[in-house]
Amino acid sequence: MAFDAVLAALVLGVAIWTVAVRDTFAAVVGFVTFGLLVALIWVRLAAPDVALTEAALGSGLTGGLLVAASARLARTEAEATSELPGAVLQIAAAIVSVWVSAGLIALVLLLPEAAPTLAPNVAANIAATGLQNPVTAVLMAFRAIDTLLEVAVLLLALVGMWSLAPDHLWGGAPGRREPSDPDGVLTFVAQLLVPVGILVAIHIFWVGSVAPGGEFQGATILAAMWILATMAGLANTPPVMRRSLRLLLVAGSAVFFTIGFAGFVIAGAFLAYPANYAKLLILIIEIPLTLSIAATLALLVAGPPEQEPE
Amino acid sequence: MSTAILYGLCSAVLVGLGLFGLITHPQPLRKILAFNLIGSGVFLLFGVVARRGAAAGFGGDPVPQALVITGLVVAFAATALAAALLLRLFQETGRATLRSDD
Numbered sequence: 001m002a003f004d005a006v007l008a009a010l011v012l013g014v015a016i017w018t019v020a021v022r023d024t025f026a027a028v029v030g031f032v033t034f035g036l037l038v039a040l041i042w043v044r045l046a047a048p049d050v051a052l053t054e055a056a057l058g059s060g061l062t063g064g065l066l067v068a069a070s071a072r073l074a075r076t077e078a079e080a081t082s083e084l085p086g087a088v089l090q091i092a093a094a095i096v097s098v099w100v101s102a103g104l105i106a107l108v109l110l111l112p113e114a115a116p117t118l119a120p121n122v123a124a125n126i127a128a129t130g131l132q133n134p135v136t137a138v139l140m141a142f143r144a145i146d147t148l149l150e151v152a153v154l155l156l157a158l159v160g161m162w163s164l165a166p167d168h169l170w171g172g173a174p175g176r177r178e179p180s181d182p183d184g185v186l187t188f189v190a191q192l193l194v195p196v197g198i199l200v201a202i203h204i205f206w207v208g209s210v211a212p213g214g215e216f217q218g219a220t221i222l223a224a225m226w227i228l229a230t231m232a233g234l235a236n237t238p239p240v241m242r243r244s245l246r247l248l249l250v251a252g253s254a255v256f257f258t259i260g261f262a263g264f265v266i267a268g269a270f271l272a273y274p275a276n277y278a279k280l281l282i283l284i285i286e287i288p289l290t291l292s293i294a295a296t297l298a299l300l301v302a303g304p305p306e307q308e309p310e
Numbered sequence: 311m312s313t314a315i316l317y318g319l320c321s322a323v324l325v326g327l328g329l330f331g332l333i334t335h336p337q338p339l340r341k342i343l344a345f346n347l348i349g350s351g352v353f354l355l356f357g358v359v360a361r362r363g364a365a366a367g368f369g370g371d372p373v374p375q376a377l378v379i380t381g382l383v384v385a386f387a388a389t390a391l392a393a394a395l396l397l398r399l400f401q402e403t404g405r406a407t408l409r410s411d412d
Contacts, residue, residue: 004313008320015324015347019331024339031343038350041317045357046369053382062346062389069393070339076406083336083409093333101326104351108318108358117363118373124366134372135379143376150380157387164398216379293383300390303397 004044011037024077028066035059048212049135052204056220057297064227065301130279132210139214140282144271148260151253151289154296158249162240164304171241171309174302180233190232197225205290209279215290222294227301237302239309245295252292256285318358324351338396338408342389349385353378 014037018030035058042051085093122134122142129141139147165172181187205218229235238245259281263272273281324347331344356374363371400406 001313001316004316008316011320012323012327015327018343018347019327019335024337027340027343031346034347034350038354041320041354042357044313045317045354045361046364047357047360047375047378050353050357050375050378050382053379057386058346058350058382062386065390065393066339066343069397072397073337073339073400073406076337076400079405080337080407083407085334085336090334093330096333097326097330100329101322104322104325104355105319108315108322108355111315111318111359111362115359115362117365117371119363119365119368119371122366122372123368134368135376138372138376139379143373146377146380150383153384154387157391160391161394164394166401214379216383297386300387303390303394 007037007040007044011041022081024070024073025067028063028070031066032059032063035063047135049133049214049217052212052217053220056217056224060224061220061227061297061301064224068301128275128278129273129282130209131282133208133212133214135212136208136214139216140286141273141278144256144260148253148256148271151256151293154293154300155249155253158296158299161300161304165240165306169305169308171239172305172307173237173239174299174305174307175230175237176306177236178231178233184232186232187234190228190234194225194229194234197221197228201225201294205286208286209282215286215293219290219293220297222290223297223301226294226298230302237299239307240299240305241309248295249292249299252285252289255288259285312362314358314361317354317361321351321354321358324348324354327351336407336409338399338406339393342392342396345392346385346389349381353381353385356381 011034014030014034018027018034021027021030036055039051039055039059042048042054119134122138125142126132126134126137129137131137131140162174201218201221204213204221205215206213208214208218226235230237260271263270267274328344328347328349328351331347332341335341335344356378357370360370360372360374360378363374365371396406
């Protein structure tokens with residue numbers, strides 16, 4: 001309990017720092033720290049799957065993305081600070097925020113004593129999926145349609161991002177091409193870390209059926225390794241027009257939809273799996289899905305096309 | 311007070327903090343950061359509800375936990391898109407502001 005109180009105080013402290021600090025870069029660093037501390041809270045809330053996702057995605061990839069953005073926007077910093085709102089607006093905002101917090105605090109304190117839960121339903125039906133990790137069972141079987149729609153949302157976000165490219169750069173590779181320095185520290189780190197990271201990603205993906213982990217956590221680590229390799233100049237991001245890249249991006253949702261519709265024929269409902277084949281079908285979906293999610297996440301970090309098309 | 315309730319109170323304050331930052335910060339990037347703080351607070355509230363729903367040998371209700379994983383991925387996609395829109399605005403106008411009086 002003492003640990004939890006200290007952790008909660010730390011998280012709030014870092015959050016206040018993130019909101020209050022003047023320098024945007026410092027705020028982004030605060031946010032990355034915040035994400036890692038929140039991952040600890042997820043462990044304390046007995047949600048290790050979420051903790052892994054928060055650390056890798058909420059803190060890691062989001063942090064990298066925002067660090068890059070804040071570096072590019074550094075020139076606008078001075079001008080923006082002159083636009084600070086007046087005292088009246090600040091006080092009004094403070095009152096509204098305190099109200100919202102107070103309302104949520106009341107809700108938390110008034111939560112019903114016998115907490116509603118679907119855990120017994122999951123426990124009763126998990127055997128049918130062949131999986132042992134309940135969170136993966138929810139993601140891939142009981143609420144598979146959520147996951148399917150989420151992958152579609154990821155692709156839509158990527159289409160939205162690509163459409164921000166200026167006309168003359170359309171079809172080119174995303175992001176800037178980083179020069180490669182064969183003697184550089186970053187190159188060394190990337191050469192050392194990327195193969196290990198890929199193994200870790202495959203492990204996290206594979207144990208997801210029985211232990212904390214799964215396709216999103218594995219895909220995030222894969223994406224991070226891709227980004228590291230491009231940052232070190234060891235590889236360039238492929239141009240958005242490349243057919244193999246497009247196929248990689250849609251492979252996951254295509255297989256997911258195909259097996260989903262096949263469910264009508266083989267099991268009588270959309271995304272239903274026939275008995276005894278559930279785990280096999282989930283695995284067939286998960287492998288291309290992990291690769292597609294990894295590519296989508298990496299391209300979302302890379303940004304819209306910024307290099308001349310070949 | 312149980313651990314879950316303690317973190318519930320923490321997340322309620324996080325939402326308020328994020329909301330304050332979202333309203334008062336003039337810089338769009340700071341607004342994106344603040345919005346992510348609100349998101350973290352909301353996700354943690356889900357986690358608190360999940361923790362209280364521990365039953366059948368699970369440490370928490372896996373359904374809200376899975377929803378949070380979905381939510382984290384979508385929040386990341388939205389953040390990436392917002393940052394890209396902001397960088398494009400900067401590229402076009404040389405400024406990164408939401409002010410419309412010129």
